[in-house]
Amino acid sequence: MEEIVVSAPGKIILHGEHAVVYGKIALAAALNLRSYLKIKQKNDGQVTVNLPNIGINKTWKLSDLQQKISLPLCDPLKPFTVTDDQLSQLKQLGGINPDSNSTTDLAVIAFLYLYMCITACEGELCSVEVTVSSNLPVSAGLGSSAGYSVCLAASLLQIGGLIPPSNSLGKWSEQHLKLINDWAFQGEKIIHGNPSGIDNSISTYGGAIKFQGGKITPVEKMPKLRILLVNTKVPRSTKILVAGVRDKYNKYREVMEPILNSTECITVQCESVLSDIANNPTPESYNTLQDLIDINQHLLQAMGVSHPALEKIIRLTSQYNLHSKLTGAGGGGCSFTLIPPGTAEETIVAIKIELEKLGYDCWETSVGATGVCNEKRDAQLPTYLS
Numbered sequence: 001m002e003e004i005v006v007s008a009p010g011k012i013i014l015h016g017e018h019a020v021v022y023g024k025i026a027l028a029a030a031l032n033l034r035s036y037l038k039i040k041q042k043n044d045g046q047v048t049v050n051l052p053n054i055g056i057n058k059t060w061k062l063s064d065l066q067q068k069i070s071l072p073l074c075d076p077l078k079p080f081t082v083t084d085d086q087l088s089q090l091k092q093l094g095g096i097n098p099d100s101n102s103t104t105d106l107a108v109i110a111f112l113y114l115y116m117c118i119t120a121c122e123g124e125l126c127s128v129e130v131t132v133s134s135n136l137p138v139s140a141g142l143g144s145s146a147g148y149s150v151c152l153a154a155s156l157l158q159i160g161g162l163i164p165p166s167n168s169l170g171k172w173s174e175q176h177l178k179l180i181n182d183w184a185f186q187g188e189k190i191i192h193g194n195p196s197g198i199d200n201s202i203s204t205y206g207g208a209i210k211f212q213g214g215k216i217t218p219v220e221k222m223p224k225l226r227i228l229l230v231n232t233k234v235p236r237s238t239k240i241l242v243a244g245v246r247d248k249y250n251k252y253r254e255v256m257e258p259i260l261n262s263t264e265c266i267t268v269q270c271e272s273v274l275s276d277i278a279n280n281p282t283p284e285s286y287n288t289l290q291d292l293i294d295i296n297q298h299l300l301q302a303m304g305v306s307h308p309a310l311e312k313i314i315r316l317t318s319q320y321n322l323h324s325k326l327t328g329a330g331g332g333g334c335s336f337t338l339i340p341p342g343t344a345e346e347t348i349v350a351i352k353i354e355l356e357k358l359g360y361d362c363w364e365t366s367v368g369a370t371g372v373c374n375e376k377r378d379a380q381l382p383t384y385l386s
């Protein structure tokens with residue numbers, strides 16, 4: 001029986017989180033931390049989903065699913081947003097309280113929706129077992145929901161015979177990548193409510209991208225940046241944080257618009273400085289990058305998405321003349337600190353020790369990882385999949 005393993009990267013948003021939901025430009029880069037999904041075809045008339053990172057293991061009989069919902073839900077080549085009616089039907093099928101807003105439950109709904117849309121052939125579902133395991137911390141601002149949705153889309157489209165496996169370089173054609181990305185966006189919509197689409201796009205295409213209103217532009221001149229990622233481990237939900245900014249926007253539109261516009265100016269300036277650095281790195285350019293990080297962090301604070309745990313990191317790193325901002329939706333989760341060339345290694349070690357004392361996880365990372373791909377048979381896989 002066929003078995004496929006796909007993986008997709010997490011991301012950091014350099015600048016533009018939240019503003020991007022309002023059509024402003026944002027910059028994101030793929031991380032070398034990934035989500036992995038294994039899918040096995042079976043013939044036992046059941047479908048099983050194992051999500052060990054969020055403590056979920058569920059099995060349904062195909063005959064039950066087919067009786068209770070009319071299939072196909074939509075054309076698998078035309079990704080479509082779940083309707084309210086389908087959402088309540090899927091919650092019922094998933095054994096989920098209709099009023100539940102838990103993002104853990106929404107991961108099950110996202111699976112059921114993509115599975116039923118993509119693999120139902122002439123109303124018949126196929127028997128599969130799906131396991132997802134991630135090296136990315138879940139719900140920490142590094143785009144695990146997008147990695148999850150992209151892996152679901154890429155694997156189910158292969159099982160449905162709608163795309164081939166990725167080629168020997170781990171690539172798909174533009175058309176196939178677009179189909180993966182468009183379906184992953186539908187998964188993100190179920191988990192996030194109103195996503196901009198930046199997270200699924202960077203997870204699908206990898207590298208670094210500029211994103212605005214659904215338009216994806218690869219950043220060609222991306223210098224190698226040294227970055228310290230710090231996870232406060234304060235749990236948060238992107239859906240709730242995005243909704244909180246929306247409430248503020250609705251209530252104080254004239255106040256919020258300039259904040260979102262300033263955020264966009266930061267992103268535009270950052271892109272230009274990154275291109276300068278790629279051509280000719282100078283201390284002045286790194287100073288500008290650091291200024292932009294500080295200003296953006298203040299704007300995010302004004303949007304109401306910072307957190308005391310994040311502010312501790314910002315204060316601590318600034319004592320060592322390093323600059324940090326939250327990344328992703330904020331409210332806890334992760335920050336990144338830029339490490340400019342010439343930073344003493346002892347400084348980084350000292351910062352790491354202090355942050356770890358506070359109970360935070362920190363690790364140095366590089367950005368620009370490859371996007372979604374099929375893993376080879378001998379690939380090293382995370383726990384639960386090997």
Ligand SMILES: Nc1ncnc2c1ncn2[C@@H]1O[C@H](COP(=O)(O)OP(=O)(O)O)[C@@H](O)[C@H]1O
Pocket residue numbers: 035051052053054103104105106107108132133134137138139140141142143144145146148191192236237238239328329
């Ligand atoms: N490995 C995973 N297994 C199952 N669900 C996942 C996984 N990774 C992410 N998710 C889904 O994404 C949600 C977290 O998404 P979100 O709040 O957007 O945070 P982030 O995307 O920054 O990690 C989880 O509650 C779950 O629904």
Ligand SMILES: C[C@@](O)(CCOP(=O)(O)O)CC(=O)O
Pocket residue numbers: 016017018019020021140141142143144145192194195196197198199238242327328329330
């Ligand atoms: C806050 C936002 O800009 C990014 C959310 O990223 P994450 O889910 O926190 O990794 C929302 C979005 O763009 O959809």
Ligand SMILES: [Mg+2]
Pocket residue numbers: 143144145146192199238
């Ligand atoms: Mg997310």
